[in-house]
Structures are given as C-alpha cells and as structure tokens.
Amino acid sequence: MLQINPNLADLVSDASAGLRSRFNVGASIIAAAPGRVNLIGEHIDYCDGFVMPFAIDRYIVISGCANGGPEARVATELDEEIAVFDVSGPQREAAPKWSNYLRGVIAGFQARGYSVPGFDAYILSSIPGGAGLSSSAALECAMATFLEGLLDTVMDTREKALLCQKAEHDFAHVPCGIMDQFASAFGQDNRLVLIDCQSGEPELVPFVNPNLTVLIANTMVHHELSDGGYSARRKHTEDGLAIIGKSSWRDVTEAEVTAAWEQLGDPVNRRARHVVSEIARTKAAAAALERNDFAAMGPLMAASHDSLRDDFEVSCQELDIMVEIARRMGAAGGVIGARMTGGGFGGSTVTLCESRKATEIASTLVAEYEAATGITPQIFASRPSRGAHLVAVAR
Numbered sequence: 578m579l580q581i582n583p584n585l586a587d588l589v590s591d592a593s594a595g596l597r598s599r600f601n602v603g604a605s606i607i608a609a610a611p612g613r614v615n616l617i618g619e620h621i622d623y624c625d626g627f628v629m630p631f632a633i634d635r636y637i638v639i640s641g642c643a644n645g646g647p648e649a650r651v652a653t654e655l656d657e658e659i660a661v662f663d664v665s666g667p668q669r670e671a672a673p674k675w676s677n678y679l680r681g682v683i684a685g686f687q688a689r690g691y692s693v694p695g696f697d698a699y700i701l702s703s704i705p706g707g708a709g710l711s712s713s714a715a716l717e718c719a720m721a722t723f724l725e726g727l728l729d730t731v732m733d734t735r736e737k738a739l740l741c742q743k744a745e746h747d748f749a750h751v752p753c754g755i756m757d758q759f760a761s762a763f764g765q766d767n768r769l770v771l772i773d774c775q776s777g778e779p780e781l782v783p784f785v786n787p788n789l790t791v792l793i794a795n796t797m798v799h800h801e802l803s804d805g806g807y808s809a810r811r812k813h814t815e816d817g818l819a820i821i822g823k824s825s826w827r828d829v830t831e832a833e834v835t836a837a838w839e840q841l842g843d844p845v846n847r848r849a850r851h852v853v854s855e856i857a858r859t860k861a862a863a864a865a866l867e868r869n870d871f872a873a874m875g876p877l878m879a880a881s882h883d884s885l886r887d888d889f890e891v892s893c894q895e896l897d898i899m900v901e902i903a904r905r906m907g908a909a910g911g912v913i914g915a916r917m918t919g920g921g922f923g924g925s926t927v928t929l930c931e932s933r934k935a936t937e938i939a940s941t942l943v944a945e946y947e948a949a950t951g952i953t954p955q956i957f958a959s960r961p962s963r964g965a966h967l968v969a970v971a972r
C-alpha cells in the first residue's frame with residue numbers, strides 16, 4: 578500500500594528522453610527541485626512564526642538547452658501543447674496556467690539585470706499536484722535553478738527562494754509566505770528546515786533517526802475555496818494584529834488575545850488564537866526534537882490539527898478523517914502524531930510513526946479512508962532530501 582518514491586535518477590533520464598522526443602535535442606542543463614511536507618507550524622510563516630518543513634524526495638525536473646532564439650519553448654508530460662513565449666522582453670501572464678510560474682521566475686531574473694536567452698525545455702514531476710506538497714514552489718525553484726545553469730551564474734539561496742516567492746505572488750496571485758520556497762531551495766538530506774520567519778533564517782536540524790518514518794497521505798481532494806480561502810486567512814491575521822496593536826505576532830501572548838477577544842470579534846479572534854498557539858507549539862516541537870523527545874511531538878501535532886480545523890478553519894472532512902484514522906491507531910499502533918500539512922482545504926496529512934509499523938499503518942490508512950470516503954488515497958513515506966540543485970550542466 579506504500580507507494581515507492583520514483584528515483585530522481587530515473588526522473589532525470591525520463592526528462593531528457595522527453596526533451597529529445599519533443600524537440601529532438603539533447604539536454605545541456607538539468608535542474609531538480611523538491612516539494613515539501615511540513616511537520617508543524619502551519620499558516621504562521623506569514624505571521625513571523627516558526628515552521629518546520631523538509632524537502633521530500635519527490636521532484637520537478639527541468640531538462641533543456643539554449644535554442645539560439647528569443648523564445649522559451651516548454652513541454653510537459655501533462656500537456657500535449659508546447660508553451661511558447663518570448664523571453665527577450667518583459668513577462669506577462671498568459672495560458673497555459675502552469676507557464677506563469679516560469680514566466681514569474683524569468684521576470685525575477687530580468688529584474689536583477691539578466692537577459693534570459695531562448696531555451697527548449699521539458700518538465701517532469703514526481704510530486705502529486707494539488708496535494709498540498711508545494712509542486713508550484715518546486716516548479717519555481719527548478720526553473721530558477723535551470724536559469725542559473727543557463728546563465729552560468731549562482732544566486733544566493735535565500736535570494737533565489739525570495740525571487741520564487743515573488744513569482745508566486747505576482748504571477749499566481751497567491752500571497753504565500755516563505756515556507757515552501759525556502760524548504761525547496763534549502764532542503765538537505767536528513768535535515769529539517771526550521772525557519773524563523775521573522776528573521777528569514779533557516780536552520781538545518783538533523784532528522785536521522787532510522788526508527789522514525791514520516792508518512793504522507795494524499796486525500797486526493799482539493800476544495801475550490803483554496804485560493805480565496807488562503808488570502809482571506811492572511812487578511813484575518815493582518816486585521817487581528819492591527820487591532821491588538823503590535824507590529825509582529827511574535828510579540829503577542831495568548832493572554833493578550835484573550836483580553837482582546839470581543840474587540841477582535843469572530844472569526845478574527847479564533848484566527849489569532851491559532852497563530853499565537855501554533856507559534857508556541859512549533860517552538861516546543863523544535864525543543865522536543867533537540868532533546869530527541871519524539872513522543873512529545875504527538876500532542877503538539879494533535880493540537881495543531883485541532884486548531885487548524887476549529888480556529889483557523891482550513892481543514893476539511895477528508896483531512897479530518899485521515900487524521901482521525903491515524904489517531905485511533907495511536908501509540909499502541911506505532912503512530913506518534915498526525916495532522917494536516919500545508920495550506921489545507923484538501924491535500925495531504927503528515928503522520929510521524931515508528932518505522933517498523935509504517936507499512937501496516939499505511940495499509941490501515943488506505944483501507945479505512947477508502948471505507949469512509951470511497952476515495953483511494955496515495956500514501957508514501959518520505960525522508961528529508963536534497964533541495965534545488967543542478968543535476969547536470971554541459972556546455
């Protein structure tokens with residue numbers, strides 16, 4: 578029942594084969610960037626909080642070469658049509674939708690004074706789309722890394738991640754925080770990317786215990802509300818902070834939220850309670866991991882999910898069902914903790930469990946989720962993996 582993660586080397590060779598079959602050229606630049614899962618710290622990256630994602634071993638690969646002209650010609654496995662657009666001048670949004678992530682990144686390079694030459698490229702992904710695993714951040718980071726190869730330059734990792742975040746803001750109109758692009762850009766094997774979103778500094782925290790497994794369960798649902806819902810939540814947190822009269826959520830205490838409860842009004846008061854409590858939980862989780870107290874993660878993950886469900890209202894029935902199944906198995910069944918992960922409104926859950934029980938847990942998640950919803954979920958294990966990088970450059 579546990580899906581096998583496609584090997585990056587296979588993805589790379591398939592992407593190069595795709596480039597050859599669609600454009601009849603060989604790859605001179607191959608870039609890869611991963612998706613991410615977040616262990617804890619949800620919807621607080623845009624509130625100066627702490628978040629604890631890691632880059633997963635699922636990637637977007639871009640294989641390509643310069644074509645000597647002014648246009649980008651980009652093909653993907655999912656689209657018969659080749660996206661063709663001029664890269665010699667300013668970028669604007671246009672169909673197909675996925676091409677906007679590329680255009681946004683190209684615009685970021687142009688804004689830094691680079692002239693981007695025309696190129697042919699083929700894109701392949703092993704990150705399930707719409708699963709809350711940041712395939713869009715991976716596409717942006719893969720594109721930025723591809724351009725580094727094409728332009729023979731190396732951008733500071735933080736600057737690259739911020740450029741990609743701006744592409745998401747300006748070309749996909751999602752006012753996201755920094756978590757996804759930072760995880761995809763900074764990820765390393767066996768390291769969590771603990772980000773202090775106030776300072777914008779990532780810290781790579783070892784995650785090497787072979788007895789622990791992280792299971793990702795894709796509910797296979799994605800509710801339409803997502804984009805508007807995300808901006809609305811962000812707005813609530815901004816309104817709440819203004820009412821409390823502080824410049825950062827990091828300086829707000831739970832007592833201050835309680836004191837301002839009536840003034841904040843519903844739902845802003847509940848959104849505020851989520852932010853402040855989730856910041857505290859993520860700090861506690863980081864401290865627990867530092868002392869190898871994995872059991873302490875369970876209650877923190879549970880409280881995080883409940884807060885996202887009841888106060889922040891970004892969960893959905895399917896996510897709640899998946900989390901509930903894991904919770905029922907509990908410590909006796911090898912489950913340490915479970916919660917929704919990512920932006921919500923569908924997507925995936927993350928379950929921290931004992932490695933020796935992981936296969937059994939995955940089977941139970943599939944069987945019971947199927948019985949409850951009629952939907953077959955996708956379950957896979959993931960270890961912290963290498964972030965965006967060039968796989969090959971040949972000039």
Ligand code: GLA
Nearest residue numbers: 619620753754755756919920
């Ligand atoms: C999306 C956004 C992130 C973050 C999460 C919620 O993934 O892109 O910036 O806000 O939702 O934690």
